[in-house]
Amino acid sequence: MDRIRIRGGHPLNGTIPISGAKNAALPLMIASLLTDDILILDNVPRLADVALLQRILGNHGVDVMVPGRRAGGSEESPQTLQLSARAIVDTTAPYDLVSRMRASFWVIGPLLGRMGEARVSLPGGCAIGTRPVDLYIYALERLGAKIDIESGYVVASAKGGLKGAEIEFPKVSVGATHTALMAAVLAHGETVIRNAAREPEIGDVAQCLIKMGAHIEGVGTSTLTIRGVPRLTGARHAVLPDRIETGTYAMAVAMTGGDVLLEGARPELLQAAFDVLGQAGAEIIPANDGVRVRRNGAGILPVEVTTQPFPGFPTDLQAQLMALMTRADGTSVITETIFENRFMHVQELARFGARIQLDGERATIEGVGKLKGAPVMATDLRASVSLVIAGLAAEGETLVHRVYHLDRGFERLEQKLSRCGADIDRISG
Ligand SMILES: CC(=O)N[C@H]1[C@@H](OP(=O)(O)OP(=O)(O)OC[C@H]2O[C@@H](n3ccc(=O)[nH]c3=O)[C@H](O)[C@@H]2O)O[C@H](CO)[C@@H](O)[C@@H]1O
Numbered sequence: 001m002d003r004i005r006i007r008g009g010h011p012l013n014g015t016i017p018i019s020g021a022k023n024a025a026l027p028l029m030i031a032s033l034l035t036d037d038i039l040i041l042d043n044v045p046r047l048a049d050v051a052l053l054q055r056i057l058g059n060h061g062v063d064v065m066v067p068g069r070r071a072g073g074s075e076e077s078p079q080t081l082q083l084s085a086r087a088i089v090d091t092t093a094p095y096d097l098v099s100r101m102r103a104s105f106w107v108i109g110p111l112l113g114r115m116g117e118a119r120v121s122l123p124g125g126c127a128i129g130t131r132p133v134d135l136y137i138y139a140l141e142r143l144g145a146k147i148d149i150e151s152g153y154v155v156a157s158a159k160g161g162l163k164g165a166e167i168e169f170p171k172v173s174v175g176a177t178h179t180a181l182m183a184a185v186l187a188h189g190e191t192v193i194r195n196a197a198r199e200p201e202i203g204d205v206a207q208c209l210i211k212m213g214a215h216i217e218g219v220g221t222s223t224l225t226i227r228g229v230p231r232l233t234g235a236r237h238a239v240l241p242d243r244i245e246t247g248t249y250a251m252a253v254a255m256t257g258g259d260v261l262l263e264g265a266r267p268e269l270l271q272a273a274f275d276v277l278g279q280a281g282a283e284i285i286p287a288n289d290g291v292r293v294r295r296n297g298a299g300i301l302p303v304e305v306t307t308q309p310f311p312g313f314p315t316d317l318q319a320q321l322m323a324l325m326t327r328a329d330g331t332s333v334i335t336e337t338i339f340e341n342r343f344m345h346v347q348e349l350a351r352f353g354a355r356i357q358l359d360g361e362r363a364t365i366e367g368v369g370k371l372k373g374a375p376v377m378a379t380d381l382r383a384s385v386s387l388v389i390a391g392l393a394a395e396g397e398t399l400v401h402r403v404y405h406l407d408r409g410f411e412r413l414e415q416k417l418s419r420c421g422a423d424i425d426r427i428s429g
Pocket residue numbers: 023026102103129130131132133134135136137171172173174175176197315316338339340
């Protein structure tokens with residue numbers, strides 16, 4: 001199995017291109033199930049999750065084509081996918097595929113909306129908590145679906161079609177909002193989703209659905225009003241830039257010192273994270289073609305941060321911030337309120353010599369003068385990249401095992417970092 005080797009201690013300087021967002025590309029690809037026309041998606045990142053979702057969609061009958069590359073194009077150019085769900089041949093999403101990726105469960109909304117039935121395995125994804133699906137079931141039942149759980153599958157049917165309804169989520173959920181939205185666009189009548197998640201990736205999907213002919217009001221707010229239409233058409237849409245990848249590299253620069261342009265990044269997508277980085281002593285400078293992040297000379301200052309749904313500080317950057325705070329001049333407190341078990345990086349960061357104490361949802365991080373490289377391994381995507389950030393600043397060699405987590409969510413990670421001066425490479429096999 002591949003490993004990433006890092007020899008720490010080099011500042012980062014240069015340009016890092018930001019890829020399309022994984023967490024937008026996945027639901028956008030799933031939206032292709034809603035139409036028998038062609039959906040063209042530009043700026044799709046080359047990630048293991050995207051490849052796996054192509055297989056899952058293929059199982060339902062979706063043809064996924066990668067149109068001929070432009071002259072001069074390469075593996076580094078953003079990818080365009082053409083998705084055609086002319087005929088849905090199977091409404092079952094099987095365990096062996098869905099158990100590997102949380103977002104694949106979201107096919108349940110479009111399958112139910114278009115076909116009136118779906119049989120989808122309960123999902124897997126990063127091991128960061130129990131991750132129940134009660135809110136999805138609540139939303140689909142409100143839309144008139146009959147739901148049963150049978151042998152690990154959610155079996156949903158709506159023979160006469162879904163019917164618009166009031167859906168008020170008791171808790172903010174990204175996936176349940178995506179699912180309710182994608183189910184409601186083809187329902188009869190009006191749906192109002194209250195306490196909807198406001199993550200920018202939901203707005204991106206809503207904008208694409210509008211291009212496909214959906215009627216959606218309130219995009220970007222916590223109340224979405226959807227007037228169902230009988231059919232959607234094809235469209236062309238570019239995936240928005242990845243705010244979590246942006247924040248991750250920003251924290252890497254804050255950790256190592258240096259000056260990097262995050263090309264194509266949109267700062268308004270992660271204002272809360274940039275505010276925290278500013279408090280920590282990094283300079284965040286908006287540029288025409290992205291955002292510059294710089295830390296030259298100054299030490300890293302400790303912070304107190306609580307994860308929240310958007311527009312708050314994202315849980316998907318919590319592990320990376322913790323890695324940064326291991327080197328702060330003082331004690332930081334990070335409170336994780338979204339997932340109850342998202343601290344798997346703590347024991348691995350300790351291998352570098354970090355001092356972190358856990359008390360329920362609170363982590364107290366006492367900054368240390370230096371980290372020392374170590375063999376490490378993480379059980380989820382963002383935790384894995386937090387170990388890369390620690391390794392970039394640690395003395396000596398770090399080996400990050402179980403690289404497949406990183407490949408789920410970070411495109412060409414070692415290339416992007418090595419071009420900015422990091423000593424990092426992949427050991428295959
Ligand atoms: C592919 C993707 O976009 N994944 C993101 C998505 O995950 P995901 O959509 O799984 O996260 P949710 O927003 O649904 O989860 C938020 C909280 O709601 C709880 N919950 C959720 C559904 C439900 O039916 N019942 C319930 O209790 C979860 O256990 C969690 O405590 O949003 C998370 C929160 O920003 C991010 O960390 C993930 O990267």
